[in-house]
Amino acid sequence: xxxxxxxxxxxxxxxxxxxxxxxxxxxxxxxxxxxxxxxxxxxxxxxxxxxxxxxxxxxxxxxxxxxxxxxxxxxxxxxxxxxxxxxxxxxxxxxxxxxxxxxxxxxxxxxxxxxxxxxxxxxxxxxxxxxxxxxxxxxxxxxxxxxxxxxxxxxxxxxxxxxxxxxxxxxxxxxxxxxxxxxxxxxxxxxxxxxxxxxxxxxxxxxxxxxxxxxxxxxxxxxxxxxxxxxxxxxxxxxxxxxxxxxxxxxxxxxxxxxxxxxxxxxxxxxxxxxxxxxxxxxxxxxxxxxxx
Amino acid sequence: xxxxxxxxxxxxxxxxxxxxxxxxxxxxxxxxxxxxxxxxxxxxxxxxxxxxxxxxxxxxxxxxxxxxxxxxxxxxxxxxxxxxxxxxxxxxxxxxxxxxxxxxxxxxxxxxxxxxxxxxxxxxxxxxxxxxxxxxxxxxxxxxxxxxxxxxxxxxxxxxxxxxxxxxxxxxxxxxxxxxxxxxxxxxxxxxxxxxxxxxxxxxxxxxxxxxxxxxxxxxxxxxxxxxxxxxxxxxxxxxxxxxxxxxxxxxxxxxxxxxxxxxxxxxxxxxxxxxxxxxxxxxxxxxxxxxxxxxxxxxxxxxxxxxxxxxxxxxxxxxxxxxxxxxxxxxxxxxxxx
Numbered sequence: 295x296x297x298x299x300x301x302x303x304x305x306x307x308x309x310x311x312x313x314x315x316x317x318x319x320x321x322x323x324x325x326x327x328x329x330x331x332x333x334x335x336x337x338x339x340x341x342x343x344x345x346x347x348x349x350x351x352x353x354x355x356x357x358x359x360x361x362x363x364x365x366x367x368x369x370x371x372x373x374x375x376x377x378x379x380x381x382x383x384x385x386x387x388x389x390x391x392x393x394x395x396x397x398x399x400x401x402x403x404x405x406x407x408x409x410x411x412x413x414x415x416x417x418x419x420x421x422x423x424x425x426x427x428x429x430x431x432x433x434x435x436x437x438x439x440x441x442x443x444x445x446x447x448x449x450x451x452x453x454x455x456x457x458x459x460x461x462x463x464x465x466x467x468x469x470x471x472x473x474x475x476x477x478x479x480x481x482x483x484x485x486x487x488x489x490x491x492x493x494x495x496x497x498x499x500x501x502x503x504x505x506x507x508x509x510x511x512x513x514x515x516x517x518x519x520x521x522x523x524x525x526x527x528x529x530x531x532x533x534x535x536x537x538x539x540x541x542x543x544x545x546x547x548x549x550x551x552x553x554x555x556x557x558x559x560x561x562x563x564x565x566x567x568x569x570x571x572x573x574x575x576x577x578x579x580x581x582x583x584x585x586x587x
Numbered sequence: 588x589x590x591x592x593x594x595x596x597x598x599x600x601x602x603x604x605x606x607x608x609x610x611x612x613x614x615x616x617x618x619x620x621x622x623x624x625x626x627x628x629x630x631x632x633x634x635x636x637x638x639x640x641x642x643x644x645x646x647x648x649x650x651x652x653x654x655x656x657x658x659x660x661x662x663x664x665x666x667x668x669x670x671x672x673x674x675x676x677x678x679x680x681x682x683x684x685x686x687x688x689x690x691x692x693x694x695x696x697x698x699x700x701x702x703x704x705x706x707x708x709x710x711x712x713x714x715x716x717x718x719x720x721x722x723x724x725x726x727x728x729x730x731x732x733x734x735x736x737x738x739x740x741x742x743x744x745x746x747x748x749x750x751x752x753x754x755x756x757x758x759x760x761x762x763x764x765x766x767x768x769x770x771x772x773x774x775x776x777x778x779x780x781x782x783x784x785x786x787x788x789x790x791x792x793x794x795x796x797x798x799x800x801x802x803x804x805x806x807x808x809x810x811x812x813x814x815x816x817x818x819x820x821x822x823x824x825x826x827x828x829x830x831x832x833x834x835x836x837x838x839x840x841x842x843x844x845x846x847x848x849x850x851x852x853x854x855x856x857x858x859x860x861x862x863x864x865x866x867x868x869x870x871x872x873x874x875x876x877x878x879x880x881x882x883x884x885x886x887x888x889x890x891x892x893x894x895x896x897x898x899x900x901x902x903x904x905x906x907x908x909x910x911x912x913x914x915x916x917x918x919x920x921x922x923x924x925x926x
Contacts, residue, residue, distance in 0.1 A: 315723075440650060511864060
């Protein structure tokens with residue numbers, strides 16, 4: 295056996311171990327969701343059951359938490375996509391030292407621990423609403439939307455920045471020269487160009503909000519989301535119902551990831567087809583007159 | 588200083604900074620002279636300009652800067668009854684930080700060993716987990732970025748992203764199922780007769796460290812992958828042709844190129860570990876004291892928000908110091924790591 299083959303075996307052994315570490319715990323947790331035993335275990339397998347899933351649907355706390363999580367995720371998308379877009383556009387229009395300073399501020403939420411974002415948001419709004427007599431704003435759901443958006447907007451900004459780097463400003467100038475107004479340029483040139491990034495950013499914002507725990511546990515106050523209900527249950531004890539919930543969440547995520555990947559591939563295929571079509575037409579129009587069909 | 592002064596200062600500060608920012612950006616523009624691009628308002632039009640300024644202004648001032656300043660402000664105040672607030676006793680003090688060090692707001696006789704130990708344990712363990720994550724991720728990141736085909740990278744990416752979207756609480760729970768005293772590994776070892784007593788993995792903190800190393804692994808992976816991917820394969824070929832051994836190629840060709848990625852992965856993973864709450868709550872043994880649950884208890888068990896704010900600020904300072912150290916160590920700028 296030569297050294298190349300040994301190398302190859304070593305690499306695949308390592309990759310196998312890596313993915314075993316990554317998926318092993320999740321797969322085992324998944325199996326326990328279908329075991330009739332009342333403690334989550336794989337062996338002995340006391341019989342296949344769906345009763346843990348059935349129990350979930352009747353658990354009013356979990357259903358409430360799920361609804362609230364979906365609602366918060368939706369609101370976070372509504373806040374963080376426009377804010378992230380504005381922040382990214384502004385980044386392309388400031389220069390030198392002003393830019394570094396601006397960058398430091400807008401990127402700081404990414405490097406701040408989630409618990410601290412939750413804590414500082416709650417402190418600020420408690421004092422602010424207390425001082426201005428607007429206590430009704432000091433509400434768990436609203437606080438969570440604000441706290442989560444503060445760092446999720448930074449994520450979406452980074453996505454938009456990556457896309458904006460490939461934007462050709464000549465397009466904008468051409469439209470302006472041809473008499474388009476500034477809002478028109480924004481709506482008909484920049485936004486369509488940003489569309490794929492807006493979709494990715496919205497998906498990322500929703501998922502980040504949905505799975506967030508560290509910030510939410512502070513900002514949710516007396517209210518509940520799916521993750522805080524889950525954490526509360528875990529403190530009480532370990533049951534297969536939690537495994538069942540995990541299986542559901544993973545299934546939904548997996549489905550989302552696959553759909554997203556398929557859509558992306560279809561869009562790429564359509565783009566490639568358009569490019570080929572354009573090339574064919576260009577060749578035809580450039581061909582010498584005698585060769586035209 | 589009486590603390591009513593503090594709030595007016597805090598509210599004025601962002602205004603001053605914004606004004607300074609506008610003046611600075613104007614000066615930078617002026618410096619470019621005739622090369623300067625058209626002004627901000629003319630370039631975007633009134634409507635779009637207002638959207639940009641309002642959206643970014645609200646975000647940076649109300650959602651990022653003011654909350655942090657209020658947190659620091661609160662950490663410097665004494666815990667008072669509502670009647671005393673605003674009264675003569677409402678002055679700035681360091682007593683909350685004093686409590687972190689000595690376990691009492693007045694006496695300095697004894698060190699607050701529980702909290703100080705928990706703090707340094709959290710910092711030390713986070714550094715170790717960060718290094719461990721780098722060691723685990725580097726080979727696969729290199730393999731994906733430089734060795735294998737594009738189609739395969741896509742599959743790997745999909746495989747990597749999927750567990751990443753599983754909730755942090757559930758990831759910790761998965762390790763409890765695996766390592767609990769009635770967990771899968773213990774059952775297996777008991778049945779096969781390797782051991783006759785279940786091993787208390789959670790009490791020994793094996794669960795906590797395994798869960799933490801697992802939880803944020805992929806942050807390191809993506810940072811490393813992005814950085815190594817941009818390295819020209821020819822450089823590796825050239826080094827190999829010149830007779831460099833494989834470890835030397837990694838040490839002096841690949842890693843220097845990937846420095847910004849290593850730095851960004853390290854800061855992210857460290858920060859996420861130091862601020863982790865789910866894993867310590869779910870996997871921590873009865874004697875483990877991670878710092879974040881202590882902070883949580885200051886707020887919602889002891890209901891001492893002033894102290895909680897001080898503890899949170901101490902954690903934030905530790906993270907800032909770590910980021911600065913990494914930047915210094917790798918000699919990269921902040922702009923390079925946060926991408």
